[in-house]
Structure formats: structure tokens, C-alpha cells
Amino acid sequence: MNKGEESEKESANRHVHLAQKNSSKMPGNKPVLPLHGESDSKTKSIPLLWYFALAFMVFVYGSYGVLMNLSKEKGKIPFSSSALNLIIETIKFLVAVSLLTFETSREKTWTWPTWRQALPFAVPAVLYSINNNLSVLMQVHMDPATYQVLGNLKIVTTAILYRLILKRPLRVQQWISIGLLTTAGFCDSFGSLVDKEDINLRSQHITLTGLAIILTYCFISAMAGVYTEYILKKDIDTSLHLQNMMLYSFTITLNFGGWVLTQSYAEREEGASFQLFKGFSIYAWLIIFTQAFNGLGMSVVFKHGSNLVRLFVISCAMVVSTTLSILVLDFTLNVLYFVTLFLVIVAIYLYYR
Numbered sequence: 053m054n055k056g057e058e059s060e061k062e063s064a065n066r067h068v069h070l071a072q073k074n075s076s077k078m079p080g081n082k083p084v085l086p087l088h089g090e091s092d093s094k095t096k097s098i099p100l101l102w103y104f105a106l107a108f109m110v111f112v113y114g115s116y117g118v119l120m121n122l123s124k125e126k127g128k129i130p131f132s133s134s135a136l137n138l139i140i141e142t143i144k145f146l147v148a149v150s151l152l153t154f155e156t157s158r159e160k161t162w163t164w165p166t167w168r169q170a171l172p173f174a175v176p177a178v179l180y181s182i183n184n185n186l187s188v189l190m191q192v193h194m195d196p197a198t199y200q201v202l203g204n205l206k207i208v209t210t211a212i213l214y215r216l217i218l219k220r221p222l223r224v225q226q227w228i229s230i231g232l233l234t235t236a237g238f239c240d241s242f243g244s245l246v247d248k249e250d251i252n253l254r255s256q257h258i259t260l261t262g263l264a265i266i267l268t269y270c271f272i273s274a275m276a277g278v279y280t281e282y283i284l285k286k287d288i289d290t291s292l293h294l295q296n297m298m299l300y301s302f303t304i305t306l307n308f309g310g311w312v313l314t315q316s317y318a319e320r321e322e323g324a325s326f327q328l329f330k331g332f333s334i335y336a337w338l339i340i341f342t343q344a345f346n347g348l349g350m351s352v353v354f355k356h357g358s359n360l361v362r363l364f365v366i367s368c369a370m371v372v373s374t375t376l377s378i379l380v381l382d383f384t385l386n387v388l389y390f391v392t393l394f395l396v397i398v399a400i401y402l403y404y405r
Contacts, residue, residue: 105349106361106365108345109345109346109349109350109365110365110368110369110372111369111372112342112343112345112346113200113346113365113366113369113372113373114200114368114369114370114371114372114373114375114376115342115372115373115376116187116196116339116342116343116373117191117195117196117197117199117200117373117377118196118373118376118377118380118381119335119338119339119342120188120191120196120335120339121191121195121196121381122335122380122381123333123335123336123339124191125331127192128192129188129189129191129192129331130330130331130333131329131330131331131332131336132311132314132315132330132331133184133185133188133189134185134307134308134310134311134314135311135328135329135330136188136336136339136340137181137184137185137188137303137307138304138307138308138311138328139328139340140184140340140343140344140347141300141303141304141307141347142300142304143340143341143344144296144300144344144347144348145296145297145300145301145304147344147348148293148294148296148297148300148348149293149297151293152291152293152294152297155291155293156291165294165298169287169290169298170298170301172283173283173295173298173299173301173302174302175279176276176279176280176283176299177299177302177303177306178302178306179272179273179275179276179279180276180299180303181303181306181307181310182272183269183272183273183276184307185307185310186265186268186269186272187269189265190262190265190266190269192262193258193259193261193262193265194257194258194259194262194266195257195258195377195383196373196376196377196381196383197370197373197374197377197383197385197389198257198258198389199266199373200369200370200372200373200374201236201370201389201392201393201396202237202258202263202266202270203266203269203270203366203369203370204233204236204237204366204367204370204396204399204400205233205234205237205266205267205270206270206273206274206277206363206366207229207230207233207363207366207367207399207400207403208230208233208234208270209270209271209273209274209275210273210274210277210278210359210363211226211230211403212230212274213274213275213278214278214359217278218278218282225402225403225405226402226403228399228402229399229400229402229403230399230403232395232396232398232399232402233395233396233399235395236392236395236396236399237392239388239391239392239395277354277359277362278359280299280351280354281354281358281359283295284351284354284355285354285355288355292351292352292355295351295355296348296351299351311328312326350362353365360404364400364404367396367400370393370396374393
């Protein structure tokens with residue numbers, strides 16, 4: 053790397069750091085969540101409403117895999133993943149437009165963003181569109197508890213990207229935590245790995261395809277999370293609702309294109325028609341509205357908090373997922389799952405300590 057590139061990267065890192073610190077001075081941009089690297093003592097100033105919001109987000113994350121399993125028909129997802137995500141992104145876009153309209157109604161001047169301002173949001177839009185569709189696809193290849201536990205590998209990929217891209221150092225105990233999470237991932241995979249033909253929906257399972265998908269999913273999720281946090285904080289004085297509108301405009305376009313392509317292929321192969329809501333049940337609509345809430349909530353986390361808060365929510369969700377799998381799906385767990393769960397809990401404690 054030459055000196056010019058090093059200087060540019062250092063400048064970008066300083067920009068993000070200053071944006072985090074200055075956000076408390078901006079009207080309307082008061083930090084409601086702890087910034088990355090700040091002490092836990094500052095969480096005492098978090099409004100009570102945010103504790104409830106974060107608790108609900110934990111429940112939503114934990115219930116996602118269970119709702120997906122409840123929506124299955126004969127072991128298959130009956131709806132199009134791109135159709136599901138298209139509706140979710142459209143709802144988030146409409147909410148962002150409504151909030152921005154209310155926000156700007158009190159201001160005398162208003163200017164639309166330029167393409168130069170909007171284009172950076174295309175990058176996370178592509179990453180999120182890929183991942184949101186992968187998260188639906190992988191439900192066919194694994195059970196909800198395994199999905200949630202292996203989802204904690206996001207901590208590993210996010211921590212490494214923080215170190216490589218944003219040059220944020222990791223403590224020794226955080227590196228130990230990463231090692232424990234990786235070991236936990238191997239344990240869970242080893243104890244649950246089965247052929248697709250041998251899947252038992254009432255017990256732990258993951259196929260080799262599912263393992264490959266979730267590893268890809270965790271890496272893409274980390275890239276999307278780190279980049280989204282960076283661009284939201286880079287322009288800290290820009291309205292979050294406007295930034296969300298720019299992001300959701302791209303995700304709507306990508307998911308609509310994906311839906312048209314998949315339906316065109318299905319029509320040729322199976323004679324299927326273009327029905328956006330085909331296969332939707334009450335469980336699909338529950339997924340839509342809860343995921344729309346989570347997406348909007350996470351944008352606030354990225355803007356005024358950090359990936360640390362996001363990963364903490366995801367980590368806590370595995371308890372919800374396991375409990376719901378046992379109570380709702382009459383699920384049975386193997387011994388290695390409890391070994392994995394113990395390793396993950398210890399790793400999370402070390403990482404956030």
C-alpha cells in the first residue's frame with residue numbers, strides 16, 4: 053500500500069471516529085446506544101424505550117427460523133424469497149418516506165440527494181439483497197437452533213473486518229473469543245451434519261450445502277454491517293430516514309429484478325404465473341412485519357450505536373430460537389449442541405467483557 057492510500061484510509065477512519073463523537077452535538081442525532089469501544093457504564097443513559105426495542109429485536113431474530121419452519125409446506129418454502137424481501141423492503145421504504153416527510157415538514161429548505169451521495173448505498177444494498185435471500189434458502193438445509201448458533205460466526209467475520217478495514221485493535225480475550233466461536237461452529241456442524249435425504253425436521257440437522265451457505269452468509273453479513281455503519285456515520289448530519297430511503301430504493305430494485313427473473317424461469321419450467329403473494333401464509337406475513345421492524349431498528353443501531361450492539365442482539369437471539377424450537381416445533385437437541393451452546397456463551401462473555 054502506498055503512502056497516498058495509507059493517508060486516505062487514516063483520514064476515513066478519523067472521519068468515522070469524529071462522526072461518532074460529534075453525533076452527540078448534532079441536533080436530532082443524539083446517540084441513543086453505546087458507541088463502539090465505549091465503556092458499558094454509558095449504557096445507563098439509554099432511554100428505557102430502547103431496552104424494550106432491543107429486547108423485541110432479540111425476540112424477532114430468534115423467532116425468524118422458527119417462523120420459516122412453520123411456513124413450510126411438505127418440507128419446502130412455498131413462497132419466493134425475492135417476493136418476501138421485496139415486500140419487506142417496500143414497507144421499510146414507505147416508513148422511511150413517512151418519517152422523512154414528518155421531519156422535513158418543520159424545515160424551510162429541502163434538497164434531494166445527488167447520485168454521488170446515493171450511489172455508495174448500492175454496495176450494502178447488493179450485499180443485503182444476496183443475504184436476505186440466502187437466509188430464506190438456508191432454512192431448507194438446517195434447523196432454526198443450528199441456524200441461530202452458527203449465525204454467531206458473524207462475530208468472527210465482523211471482528212476480523214473491523215481489524216483489517218477500520219484498523220480497530222482487538223484485545224487478547226477477543227481473539228480467544230473468536231477461537232472459541234470457531235470451535236463451537238465446528239462442534240455444532242459435526243453433531244448435526246446429515247445428507248439432505250436423511251433430514252428429520254424434529255431434530256438438529258444441517259446439510260453440507262447449508263454449511264457452505266451459512267459461512268458465505270456470515271461473511272457477507274459482516275461486510276454489509278461494517279460498510280453500512282461506515283457510510284451512515286460518514287455523513288452523520290444527514291437524516292437517517294433519507295439515508296434509509298436511498299438504501300431501500302436499491303434493495304427494492306434488486307429484489308424486484310430477482311423476483312421477475314425467478315418467475316420467468318419458473319414459468320418456463322413449471323408454467324407458474326407472476327403471483328407476488330403466492331404461498332404466503334400468516335407466518336409469512338409475521339416474518340414480513342417483524343423483519344421490517346428489525347431492519348429499521350438496526351439502521352438506528354448503525355447510525356447511533358455500532359455493530360457491537362447488533363452482534364449482541366444476534367447472540368442473545370440463540371436462546372430465544374432454542375426455546376421456541378423446543379416449545380413450538382417439539383424439537384430434540386443432541387449432546388454436542390449443549391457443548392456448542394456453552395462455548396458460544398463463554399465466547400460472547402469474553403468478547404463483550
